[in-house]
Amino acid sequence: MKFMHCVSKTILHQQRCKVHMSSLYRPVIVAPPPSPKTASEKTKKGVRKDEQDSLSKSLRLLIDNGVIGPSSCVGAYHLLPFGLKAMEKLTKLVDNHMIMANCQKIQMPVLTSSSLWKATGRLEKCKPELMRVVDRHSKEFLLSPTHEEAICDLIKNPPLSHKQLPQRLYQITEKFRDEARPRFGLLRGRQFLMKDLYTFDTDLEAAKQTYDEINQVYSKLLSSLDLQWMQAHGSTGTIGGLNSHEFHVMSEIGEDSILQCSSCNEVFNADLSEDQQEDQLEATGSGSVSQASTTSDPKCINCGSTALSSSKCIEVAHSFLLGTKYTKPLSALYITEENKKVPMEMGCFGLGVSRLLAASVEVKSTMDEIRWPLRIAPYLVSIVPPKQGSKEDVLGTPLAVQMYESLKKILPNDVIYDDRTNQTIGKRLKDCKKLGIPYVIVCGQSVQDPLGPLMEVHDVNAGISSLDHSDKIAKQLYDINSSIKRLT
Amino acid sequence: MKFMHCVSKTILHQQRCKVHMSSLYRPVIVAPPPSPKTASEKTKKGVRKDEQDSLSKSLRLLIDNGVIGPSSCVGAYHLLPFGLKAMEKLTKLVDNHMIMANCQKIQMPVLTSSSLWKATGRLEKCKPELMRVVDRHSKEFLLSPTHEEAICDLIKNPPLSHKQLPQRLYQITEKFRDEARPRFGLLRGRQFLMKDLYTFDTDLEAAKQTYDEINQVYSKLLSSLDLQWMQAHGSTGTIGGLNSHEFHVMSEIGEDSILQCSSCNEVFNADLSEDQQEDQLEATGSGSVSQASTTSDPKCINCGSTALSSSKCIEVAHSFLLGTKYTKPLSALYITEENKKVPMEMGCFGLGVSRLLAASVEVKSTMDEIRWPLRIAPYLVSIVPPKQGSKEDVLGTPLAVQMYESLKKILPNDVIYDDRTNQTIGKRLKDCKKLGIPYVIVCGQSVQDPLGPLMEVHDVNAGISSLDHSDKIAKQLYDINSSIKRLT
Structure with a gap:
């Protein structure tokens, strides 16, 4: 126990301000079970209608992935690190x-x-x-x-x-x-x-x-x-x-x-059309409001077309x-x-x-993975270093750290280092995709390529991945970030 | 009236994102009278003790300068643009x-x-x-x-x-x-x-x-x-x-x-010493709490020294x-x-x-002027262009705008342009000092210097001012800002 704490202190002193995935992303900790998904599955038979209604795809994904958490006040949520x-x-x-x-x-x-x-x-x-x-x-x-x-x-x-x-x-x-x-x-x-x-x-x-x-x-x-x-x-x-x-x-x-x-391209809330009909009916005395809204078709508030x-x-x-x-x-x-x-x-x-x-x-999201507008994704890039003790560890980890350091200069506050190195690359890549981090850089087997180390870049939104040298990847992400900023 | 609005729209379209003093700093608008100062003067004769007590130098200065404003809830304040x-x-x-x-x-x-x-x-x-x-x-x-x-x-x-x-x-x-x-x-x-x-x-x-x-x-x-x-x-x-x-x-x-x-250099809240004495008295049964705190000298919680x-x-x-x-x-x-x-x-x-x-x-403040720690001053620099229609206007205003544009590049979010040009330079310089903006650059008479345009730089905290060329001033402020950032 004491050891864990000392490790944390060492990290703190050696790598001030380094943003680690492990210390920011932990749905296991922050998303209290039962997750809404599990809850809805469990209660499908006897659940009250209003409880089922309160779930949505976004709520389920945000809670399951530890982005927000329910609180002691129904209708108010904890914003967890990624959500905030x-x-x-x-x-x-x-x-x-x-x-x-x-x-x-x-x-x-x-x-x-x-x-x-x-x-x-x-x-x-x-x-x-x-x-x-x-x-x-x-x-x-x-x-x-x-x-x-x-x-x-x-x-x-x-x-x-x-x-x-x-x-x-x-x-x-x-x-x-x-x-x-x-x-x-x-x-x-x-x-x-x-x-x-x-x-x-x-x-x-x-x-x-x-x-x-x-x-x-x-x-x-x-x-x-x-x-x-x-x-x-x-x-x-x-x-x-x-x-x-x-x-x-x-x-x-x-x-x-x-x-x-x-007819006239007018766009309006359906409420408005109902209100108008109620007004007309009241003016002509031709019926009660509740009858009206069930009997007649809505009309355009501008030209009267149906x-x-x-x-x-x-x-x-x-x-x-x-x-x-x-x-x-x-x-x-x-x-x-x-x-x-x-x-x-x-x-x-x-x-x-x-x-x-x-x-x-x-x-924007799929049923299983969060997708953010690029501008508001909690981080634009995550870096997944090799699993601790794996074949790629010796060569790949220093490369991953180097990549993090270079990207931090061009993308301050937008890059995160996934140091949960007791887990496999596959598991961590999956987590990054579920969280909707738009670009994931993996330092896997290809860092041992005989023609020089290569990294995988996953463009999560496009669903494609490619292999490239680290300097080219950095340049590519710099360009992406610049184009995002230009549009803002 | 319509004219005023058009002017505002023109400014908007021509100078997007330019931070103007006039549109951020207006104590006349945001500080409701009577100001606490006036209120306290008015009520000196018959004011209740608790009302007088609620005033402090910081509260008076922050309200009088439109940094914060009182609200409909006593003890809660509006944060106005400078305060926020x-x-x-x-x-x-x-x-x-x-x-x-x-x-x-x-x-x-x-x-x-x-x-x-x-x-x-x-x-x-x-x-x-x-x-x-x-x-x-x-x-x-x-x-x-x-x-x-x-x-x-x-x-x-x-x-x-x-x-x-x-x-x-x-x-x-x-x-x-x-x-x-x-x-x-x-x-x-x-x-x-x-x-x-x-x-x-x-x-x-x-x-x-x-x-x-x-x-x-x-x-x-x-x-x-x-x-x-x-x-x-x-x-x-x-x-x-x-x-x-x-x-x-x-x-x-x-x-x-x-x-x-x-004796031992221990530092502690006086409450603690009182608590300790109360505990001792209660333990020995030697008197009531209220007597204790009035009769004996406080003692060090560590070594017992008085x-x-x-x-x-x-x-x-x-x-x-x-x-x-x-x-x-x-x-x-x-x-x-x-x-x-x-x-x-x-x-x-x-x-x-x-x-x-x-x-x-x-x-940090004086009795009449706010002073901020450098790191949290709402703006580090303000630029005061000539009065509209003055002798210096033709030469000085383009120089002031140019200065603003150069400083904005090195001090994003930290420079403000005082465009209340219907007021004299003296009046605006005084306002900037009252607000505690650490550096004020004035484009006054010296822009017409035969040896090339000079600007006044007021170091408000040090209470000194100097004349210099615009490029040297920009360099000086860049260095100041860098040293602030290094220390953060």
Whole structure:
């Protein structure tokens, strides 16, 4: 026992900052059994419908591979080393897109006073989904699910001059919602990571321009993850406002349905079509709402056509042109050129960061192996040295270490060394593929090639492998990394 | 009004990612009046003692300069762009030190089930300071102030093999405590950012080695911030365990007192000396506790000497050698070589990240100007171009932009361009100094020097300025930045 500890200390002192697979990747440790897969198999006979429903491919893969872990709070997950790494990469990517849109990053507290939500009328409206805390002085706070009230409270005092507008403030923070039925892991959790941007403009025309601009940024962001996505007219729901667009990743597991009109190409959430029909029916008095939605076909919200194609999808972002819905009741005013005080025109733009991560895994993975968008894979490359004591050990291990050192220079934070050398190469290669590390470099038998040492490079996403010299492999990975960065 | 918006859009498209002072630094917008300074002046006559007490130099400076802002929840603060930037730098610095100590980063949920805290007996013990939430199914959770219970719950299943130990898992997340009297801003808040590391070893000897090693890492971390700090024996308090050390930043505003023995050089928290005396008095039955602490001089906990010197200080980190205090009741067991299951030996190591940031500002700042440790200043350099329409404008502005572009290459994320060109150079230089940006480059009159354009470089911490050519200034700043990085 003491020996193990000493080994660890020696490694620490000799190889500071070296990222080892063994110390980062250990699903055996971090994924508590029974795994959801086993659980679902076990309970197929007598399982309750809602328990079966809470599983998804992404949740099963992420837990089985030790990327995330369930916690003592249903609907909230431990981010384990690989999961946190991917989340930090996605966060950085979102940051970059926000900076490009001239947004400034801030961070608002988790708790918001209930009194602010009372002022906008949302306290009652959202009651069942709000998690609430009472402090020792009997004051009530919300674990904020969103921050429209908080940002208005921040920005209102003192009133801005028209010269200081527009303002674009965003944060990437943990949000909370007491979901009736949390499911599919990070896809519908009670704690989730959200990017929320709030914009303030002088007039509606300017606010509309901001709205269009941010929606374009969202389009770029989703495209950079190489996902199949759609932008659709959405319902303004409890957030409210004048206009709303949703961004969806196409997936059969999604809880939303998107309709596309083959007459006018309008794309919209199926909810909207239902709402419209209900409105019409109510106006004409021709029947009750529940009858209506079962009897008539959905119609296009733009041209009224019924030639609609439907797709299931996961909502990952939602933009709202809010107008003065929040700035008016909370007196978030600005001073005009004529020295009058009027409410600012507001927009809000939410992006579910943890949900987008899970949606990416959901749509890209195979049934048995995780696949990540290249940009957010926890590591781009892993290096698998020979098994300890094998024929290749003497020649291959120094080559693997050398490869690690060279790659670390060109891919800082993106290369990991799989030092679980008590396991076979085959077992470790399989693990790397299951984890979805895009490139795996194996130092196996070919390091003994009579014409000079060769290594195997596995392009996991393409499902192909090749043999090459170490300098050529390094050059190849450098080029791949550069092209990824160019696209970001 | 429309014009303003168009200008912003033009800037956006022409200068993507350019970090402008105007779009990041606007205390007028983000610091709500009345500022604490004004508030304290106003209320000097009739103010309650506790309100006056809640102010500190760091809180006043951070709010007045728009670095942080008060929120709807007393004891929780908005991190505004400069504040968040500094916090992110400090977080990165802590990450680097943890990685050097072979620790792995994870993230646990904010909410922990009360049942886990019941099992360890802490639910009752810590009751007044716990913030609690009940979900829609009447289950109770805590807004975790610390995660000993949660990490044991994570790591216990399935039991680790002795081959998989030691384990070192840390996170940097928001924590919550319902402070009776939150004060001094980030120094004693109800929401705060904490780094908490949990270590698991096979036996006590190994756990002690881990404990010593992490304490050394803390020493290095605090020294890298160039702070006056001390390590002291501390009380194990509600966290408990076998041994505990605190790390303190020396400051008169601190709530702790550290005693140093001039006989044996032992350093310890004054609380410990009091506890010891209480224990002795209780054992001998020689008087009540309250009398004891007022009547006798404190004694060294090591040699019993009364030759002690006392210093006020702010606790910024606390290490605990916990033994099996948590692993036993929560059955966090590992499998020994002999195939027995025994509790792991645990350590925990907290570091108040937001408190350390505020403590740094508290001890380094002047009464009127923020001073940061170089490593965590929001930006290392700001560039102040000429006033719009001034004599120097034509010649100086292109030079300022050029300087910004060159510096951005060598100091990515560390240079800001002060484009509030409707204000005088003097006003903007003053702001930069108040914000504590260590180096300010001014393109003023000297750009018209007959022997070639010169710029002013202000070394704000040293309080000196000099004139030089732009290439020499860039070289100088490159060297400064390199030396900072070497020391990290």
